Amino acid sequence: MISVIGIGPSREDMSIRALNAIKAAEVIIAYKAYIKPIEDLLEGKEIIKKGMGDEIERAEIAIQKSKEGQKVAIISSGDPGVFGMGNVVFQLIGKYSDTEVEIIPGITAATFAASKLGAPLHDFAVISLSDILTPISEIKRKVESASKGDFVIAIYNPLSKTRKEPFEVAYKILMENKKPSTPVGIVRSHEEGVSAIVTTLDKIRDHEINMSTTIIIGNSMTYIQDGYMVTPRGYVVRSDIHPLSREFYERFLEGEVVEGPNFECEFYPCHEEGENCTFCYCPFYPCGDSSTGGHWIKDKGVWSCQNCDWIHKDKTVQCIQTKFPEIVKEVDDLKKRKKELLKLRRECIKETE
Amino acid sequence: MISVIGIGPSREDMSIRALNAIKAAEVIIAYKAYIKPIEDLLEGKEIIKKGMGDEIERAEIAIQKSKEGQKVAIISSGDPGVFGMGNVVFQLIGKYSDTEVEIIPGITAATFAASKLGAPLHDFAVISLSDILTPISEIKRKVESASKGDFVIAIYNPLSKTRKEPFEVAYKILMENKKPSTPVGIVRSHEEGVSAIVTTLDKIRDHEINMSTTIIIGNSMTYIQDGYMVTPRGYVVRSDIHPLSREFYERFLEGEVVEGPNFECEFYPCHEEGENCTFCYCPFYPCGDSSTGGHWIKDKGVWSCQNCDWIHKDKTVQCIQTKFPEIVKEVDDLKKRKKELLKLRRECIKETE
Numbered sequence: 001m002i003s004v005i006g007i008g009p010s011r012e013d014m015s016i017r018a019l020n021a022i023k024a025a026e027v028i029i030a031y032k033a034y035i036k037p038i039e040d041l042l043e044g045k046e047i048i049k050k051g052m053g054d055e056i057e058r059a060e061i062a063i064q065k066s067k068e069g070q071k072v073a074i075i076s077s078g079d080p081g082v083f084g085m086g087n088v089v090f091q092l093i094g095k096y097s098d099t100e101v102e103i104i105p106g107i108t109a110a111t112f113a114a115s116k117l118g119a120p121l122h123d124f125a126v127i128s129l130s131d132i133l134t135p136i137s138e139i140k141r142k143v144e145s146a147s148k149g150d151f152v153i154a155i156y157n158p159l160s161k162t163r164k165e166p167f168e169v170a171y172k173i174l175m176e177n178k179k180p181s182t183p184v185g186i187v188r189s190h191e192e193g194v195s196a197i198v199t200t201l202d203k204i205r206d207h208e209i210n211m212s213t214t215i216i217i218g219n220s221m222t223y224i225q226d227g228y229m230v231t232p233r234g235y236v237v238r239s240d241i242h243p244l245s246r247e248f249y250e251r252f253l254e255g256e257v258v259e260g261p262n263f264e265c266e267f268y269p270c271h272e273e274g275e276n277c278t279f280c281y282c283p284f285y286p287c288g289d290s291s292t293g294g295h296w297i298k299d300k301g302v303w304s305c306q307n308c309d310w311i312h313k314d315k316t317v318q319c320i321q322t323k324f325p326e327i328v329k330e331v332d333d334l335k336k337r338k339k340e341l342l343k344l345r346r347e348c349i350k351e352t353e
Numbered sequence: 354m355i356s357v358i359g360i361g362p363s364r365e366d367m368s369i370r371a372l373n374a375i376k377a378a379e380v381i382i383a384y385k386a387y388i389k390p391i392e393d394l395l396e397g398k399e400i401i402k403k404g405m406g407d408e409i410e411r412a413e414i415a416i417q418k419s420k421e422g423q424k425v426a427i428i429s430s431g432d433p434g435v436f437g438m439g440n441v442v443f444q445l446i447g448k449y450s451d452t453e454v455e456i457i458p459g460i461t462a463a464t465f466a467a468s469k470l471g472a473p474l475h476d477f478a479v480i481s482l483s484d485i486l487t488p489i490s491e492i493k494r495k496v497e498s499a500s501k502g503d504f505v506i507a508i509y510n511p512l513s514k515t516r517k518e519p520f521e522v523a524y525k526i527l528m529e530n531k532k533p534s535t536p537v538g539i540v541r542s543h544e545e546g547v548s549a550i551v552t553t554l555d556k557i558r559d560h561e562i563n564m565s566t567t568i569i570i571g572n573s574m575t576y577i578q579d580g581y582m583v584t585p586r587g588y589v590v591r592s593d594i595h596p597l598s599r600e601f602y603e604r605f606l607e608g609e610v611v612e613g614p615n616f617e618c619e620f621y622p623c624h625e626e627g628e629n630c631t632f633c634y635c636p637f638y639p640c641g642d643s644s645t646g647g648h649w650i651k652d653k654g655v656w657s658c659q660n661c662d663w664i665h666k667d668k669t670v671q672c673i674q675t676k677f678p679e680i681v682k683e684v685d686d687l688k689k690r691k692k693e694l695l696k697l698r699r700e701c702i703k704e705t706e
Contacts (some may be wrong), residue, residue, distance in 0.1 A: 006464075008368065015460060016372065017365040056588050057542040079464040083586070090583045091642055092590075095649040102470035107368060107458045111359075111432040115456035119439040124496050125478040125504060133587035135696040138503075138703065145502025149495050151478060230443045233436070234486035235409050237445075263443050289444055296448040343488040350491065 001074045002062050002099065006079040006106020007190065013107050018148075021104050024072035027065045029058050036077045043294050046070075053130045055085065059092045063099055066085045079108040082130050083156060085202045092211040109187075110154035113214035116196035118186035118228030124152040129159070129166040136166060143170045147177035150350060152222065152231055155215040167209075174201060174217060179353065183218040183229045198229050220353050221346065230289070234346060236338045237288035237303075241331065247282035275312035279320065282311045283334055284345045291349055310352070321346035354453065355415050355425045357439050359432040359459020362542065364390045366460050374457050378426035379601075380418045382411050387428045408438065412445045414451055432461040434482050436509060462540075463507035466567035470538035473569050473583030477505040482512070482519040487520060492695035496523045503703060505575065505584055508568040520562075527535055527554060533706070536571040536582045552584050554706065574699065574705050576643040580617060583643070586695035587699060590641035590656075591689045600632035602684045613667075628665035632673065635664045637698050644702055663705070672701035 005022045008014045022028070022041045023304045029048045050058050058074060064070045076084035086103050087342065094101045114121045125146035129139060144155050153174075174182075180202035187196045189212045197207055209215065222231040241249075251257050262268055262277035269275050280290060286303030287294060293308035309318055327340045334341070354372045360367045367390075375381070375394045382401045403411045404610070415425045421689050429437035439456050446452045453533035467474045478499035482492060506527075512520045540549045542565045550560055554570065562568065568604050574585040592601075615630035617620055622628050639656030640647060645662035663669055680686060680693045 009394040012370040012373075015366045015368055015369045019369065020365075030603055032492060043596070051642050053538045056590060068476065077462075079468075081464055081467040081472050082477075083475075087469075087475070087504065087584060087586045088588055090472040090578070090581055091585050091588065094583075094643070095579045095654060097651045103472070105366065105460050105468040107432075107460055108464055111434055111458045111461055113646070114434040115432075115439075115458040118458070119434050120442070122432045122436075123480045124435075125476070127476045127497070127504075130506045131696075131697065133692065136702045137700055144506065145498045145504070146478070149498025149502075150476075150491075151495065151498070181546060225447045228443055230447075231440060232444050237446065290447070291404045298448070298450045311554070329583065332481075343484075343486065347488045349488055350494075 002066045002074060002089065002101045003104055004074045004076060004089050004101065005104045006081075006084065006108075007034065007038060008075050008107040009078060009109060009194075011110040014038075015104070022073055022075075025070060026070045027062075027072045028075065028076035029065075029072065031058075032078075034077050046237075056092065058085065059089045059274050062089065063092060063096060063223055065100060067096070076106070079106045081105065082110075082126065083130075103298070109156055109214040110216070111183050113154065113185065113187035113196070113216055114169050116194060118214060118230050119151050119226075120153075120183070120185055120218055120222060120229040120231050122219060122231045122233060124154055124193075125133040125149075125153045126156065126261060127170075128156040129163075129170055131163065131166045132159040136169060139166050140169055140173065142196060143173045144177070147174055152219045153217040154220050155217070158213055158215055160211045164266075165210065171204065178217065179220070182220075182250075183222045183224050184231045185216040186213060187216070188213045191210075198224055198227055200224075220350050221289070223292040225290055227345065231306045232289035232291060234342050235288075236293045236342060237286055238299065238335075238338075239286055239303075241334050242281070242285075245285065245334070246331055248281045249283075249328070249334060253328070253331065259284065259317075271309035271312055275309060276314050276317045277312065278317045279311050283324065283328065284311070284341055287345060310349075312351065315352045316348055319351045320344060323347075334348045355419045355427060355442065355446075355454045356431060356457055357427045357433040357442050357454065358457045359429050359461075360391060360438065361460040362388065362431060362462060362465040366465065367391075367690075368457070368459065371457050373458060374417040374614070375426055375428075379423045380415075380425045381428060382418075382425065383428035383643075384411075384417050384430075385473060386431050388592065391428065405413045409445065411438065415442065416445060416449055419452060420449070425540075430571060431461070431465075432459045434458065435461045435463075435479065436483075462567040466507065466538065466540035466549070466569055469540050469547060470551060470569060471495045471578075472573055473536070473538055473582040474507075474582050475572060475574075475584045475586060478502075479507045480523075481508065481509040482523055483510040484516065484519045489522060493522055493526065494518050496526045497530070498529055503572045505572045506570040508570070508581060511566055511568055512562050523601075524557065528577075531570065531689050532573070532679050534578050536575045539566060540569070541566045551577055553577075573703055574598055574642070574644040574659055578648075579644055581608055585642035585644060587692075587695050588641075589695060590639055591688075591691075592639055592656075594687050595634070595638070598687070599684055601634045602636075602681070602687060605685065606681070607651045612670075624662035624665055628662060628669045629667050630665065631670045632664050636673070636677065636681065637664070637691075637694055640695065642697060645655045660680055664703075667706045669701055672704050673697060
């Protein structure tokens with residue numbers, strides 16, 4: 001039996017199953033650097049260390065040792081199925097009959113990095129920028145489709161000392177397809193531990209990036225809050241309808257409100273000259289996420305829209321109007337159908353980017 | 354301190370860090386179903402069970418308990434940052450000052466499912482089909498871009514008893530953009546354990562799919578081998594150049610071989626009438642992966658191209674010719690520059706799909 005074992009990003013993050021499988025193995029085959037975190041588990045075992053680039057050789061040795069009746073463990077960092085040894089082993093076992101293989105999963109860099117940054121993931125794409133085995137055209141296509149699809153993107157193997165082209169190519173595509181202010185997290189493992197930096201897409205180059213770095217690039221809703229990267233999923237923060245908002249929407253539903261700028265209003269402009277007052281009171285209040293600039297007033301339980309004028313842009317109003325009448329037929333729907341409203345908000349954020 | 358803890362897909366797959374964090378916690382907050390796998394760790398702790406849909410409430414309780422000075426653990430299945438409690442908690446802590454949160458990552462369904470199927474992942478996209486909080490237009494866009502980008506796709510929350518539309522929509526897009534024969538893995542957790550099925554895209558509907566199912570859809574290179582799903586990364590299987598191939602490529606490099614079908618050849622057609630003989634001997638032999646139909650003859654160490662006529666298609670020849678002269682300047686480059694050649698093969702597989 002060959003066990004291909006993912007030891008995750010660190011010893012503490014290894015699974016109980018992986019720990020037990022290492023203990024049970026008689027032969028351990030690993031890239032040199034992966035031996036260190038598990039050294040104390042290896043007494044009495046045969047250890048075969050190999051260099052980077054010897055992947056096929058590692059797999060062949062494992063198969064031979066296993067055929068000799070030994071319990072073999074191949075060690076992968078992270079998860080063995082994510083740019084790890086799993087694919088190599090499965091590619092090679094086709095050569096032989098009666099070779100049993102099990103994959104023991106581990107925590108992969110995307111979720112580990114995310115855990116150090118806050119909560120940046122939603123639907124996400126994992127892309128390796130290593131062009132050693134992958135043509136640059138394939139890397140380009142992937143970065144482009146993931147950007148256009150508005151995925152959160154986790155980048156593995158972004159840069160090495162000699163391999164810089166794929167990063168340049170990918171960065172160019174990202175800058176063309178995402179806002180320069182898109183939040184980005186850079187997580188780097190080094191001897192002293194792990195460092196996590198939250199920055200924006202246009203400032204990636206100000207930070208050290210190497211082969212031990214995972215980069216997470218936000219989607220159009222990702223925001224930075226207290227130094228953390230957050231991609232909201234769209235949960236409803238419950239709240240009552242404010243009496244003034246209720247009064248406004250009663251008139252709105254009667255068709256009695258001004259569309260566009262309301263020059264007659266004594267408060268005009270609340271935000272800035274030319275603002276669209278169609279949705280004078282925001283129908284999503286409180287959205288509870290900062291994608292459009294709002295924020296909580298700490299410890300008061302009050303959501304402030306001071307820095308959000310998104311609802312007063314013409315394009316936003318246009319987009320919301322397409323579905324608003326279907327969702328809100330009476331004022332209480334602002335509360336009762338808030339989930340639907342927040343989904344409409346998501347659609348329109350993407351559309352008005 | 355609030356720890357948002359990913360317990361992975363099963364107790365055995367939980368990390369050591371998660372295990373210790375649960376032990377250290379004083380208050381455990383969890384969706385009911387997540388209590389069972391950790392029940393033996395909970396003695397003496399306050400347990401707060403909540404239902405599905407109470408995510409915001411779970412987070413608010415955690416914050417309050419933490420403000421009272423207690424060590425709080427919120428339990429997520431899989432990884433808390435992948436459609437788990439991480440995002441909800443980070444969305445809500447913005448309301449308060451001085452709330453410390455740590456995310457403890459876990460093995461997520463994509464890599465767990467992959468480990469049961471073989472080695473299906475390469476660059477991959479994770480997409481949830483739940484439209485409870487996500488507009489269907491967003492789900493559509495993601496499935497479409499991931500398909501067009503030729504990602505391996507891991508689908509979470511594919512179907513529930515009441516929520517069928519997103520699956521129908523996604524399936525239609527997948528069928529339009531991928532070959533019906535694309536390998537697909539279906540991994541389902543149930544009371545007796547985990548079942549893993551390897552099938553093809555056109556046959557997905559023959560299998561049971563529910564909310565506890567993760568579906569992994571291959572890319573254009575994924576193949577099925579001995580019941581496993583394998584996406585090759587492109588490693589070079591070393592081998593000497595066959596003397597007949599050497600002789601052929603000596604003539605090839607002198608411009609002395611026939612382009613197109615070679616009706617003069619005594620073996621014509623090797624594969625089928627009309628085949629293109631420009632690359633009579635395959636320059637990628639042995640590619641060692643079955644994406645184009647080849648396979649190992651078990652226990653003989655011999656690669657058979659019997660079921661692969663890809664190199665003899667006109668479109669393939671055309672694509673390979675664009676870069677072949679740059680890579681192979683002398684016959685030994687077939688061996689020395691095999692990595693480059695296999696990258697060219699990857700490009701052309703995608704192009705000739």
